[in-house]
Amino acid sequence: MKLSVLNLVPLRAECWFGDALSSMVRLAQGVEALGYGRYWVAEHHNTRKFASSATALLVQDVLSKTSTIRVGAGGIMLPDHAPCLVAEDFGTLAALYPGRVDLGVGRAPGTDPRTAHAIRGGRDACDKFPQDVQELLGYFAGTEPVHAYPAENRDVPVCVLGASTLSAHLAATLGLPFAFAAHIAPQQMVSASVVYHAEFRPSGRLSAPYLILSMNGIVAETDAEAERLSTTQVMSCIDAMRGEQWPLQPPMGTPETVLERAVPPEGAPSHGSSASVNRDALLNQYRQALKPLMAESLIGSPDTVREQCRALRRRVEFDELMVSTLVYDEAAQLESYRLLMETLG
Structure with a gap:
């Protein structure tokens, strides 16, 4: 190939x-x-x-x-x-x-x-x-x-x-x-x-x-290590969804770890709004947006x-x-x- x-x-x-x-x-x-x-x-x-x-x-x-x-x-x-x-x-x-x-x-x-x-x-x-x-x-x-x-x-x-x-x-x-x-x-x-x-x-x-x-x-040598390395990409994608421009960050945990940390327990701003949204709803929103991207990687x-x-x-x-x-x-x-x-x- x-x-x-x-x-x-x-x-x-x-x-x-x-x-x-x-x-x-x-x-x-x-x-x-x-x-x-x-x-x-x-x-x-x-x-x-x-x-x-x-x-x-x-x-x-x-x-x-x-x-x-x-x-x-x-x-x-x-x-x-x-x-x-x-x-x-x-x-x-x-x-x-x-x-x-x-x-x-x-x-x-x-x-x-x-x-x-x-x-x-x-x-x-x-x-x-x-x-x-x-x-x-x-x-x-x-x-x-x-x-x-x-x-x-x-x-x-x-x-x-x-x-x-x-x-x-x-x-x-x-x-x-x-x-x-x-x-x-x-x-x-x-x-x-x-x-x-x-x-x-x-x-x-x-x-x-x-x-x-x-x-x-x-x-990577193992699936687990490749998944860990992919968390940098996940963080970058979430930043893009938020309209943010952070540089690449070191990998951490798993993609789910990144998602959990991206949405604090008390809720987070919705896109373009300062209003607080339901945490589970926002987590699901991120998951759905990332799903096709990760599935086709x-x-x-x-x-x-x-x-x-x-x-x-x-x-x-x-x-x-x-x-x-x-x-x-x-x-x-x-x-x-x-x-x-x-x-x-």
Whole structure:
């Protein structure tokens, strides 16, 4: 199975942005040595939780400090960028590092309305995503009236990212690879895969459908240790539900331990309100929100993850598994990727 890595470039507790960027490079070097073929960096804005705001710069940094692994954006959110400038940036990277640059593009602005306004002057570009993708492809093909040198006729694979069937339709119609974000929208995973394969039209870039499935994954020597490590991810998810931006926290106990501590006995504020809510109701709300995410994560010992992946393949037709591993300890994170490669690669 083809395996690859998605890095959200998270900050860890007691660390700052420079530490997160150094960790990003160390992980890329580590997974390259393990034999991974692809390493993508995400894009986030207006958050102190992730250091991945200037994605193209991070891609360049990783490319300059590795030698064989493909490096790309997973992805560039086109509502945040002018397609011409994206083509120029990634065309330049491809000229500097031939055969090693990927470009994943997504429809979601990936931020709040105020930040979107600051980035692109309030332009509502989400609805123009299909046109933006075709414009971007035109710059690489040299068919636009403006020439985005050195992107023209440069071999930069473009992949459509998505968390719904909308992007699956687009990727299939344009004959492009499709990367589905099951690490954030697992409920749509099966339907998006079905749509993409059913509607795919061969193109000059791709003759047959190619689906990259992005998932959360943590592998450890035992199921119990993998579950303990996963509590960092659970804490991060609960923070997101609350609209908070805390860095990654050290693991503690079990996911249920995290939930119990997240809701104090006397009750807690509901989302966007200072009113107290019933503790059991809020606990159940968190459990229900986390349930599909955890159910569609690969978490466990090598044997457990092997069986989870076999079950996944019976439900979803995919060509490549891209894994995001939100683990607090860097050594444990790299060990997880080592065990994953040993188990599935």
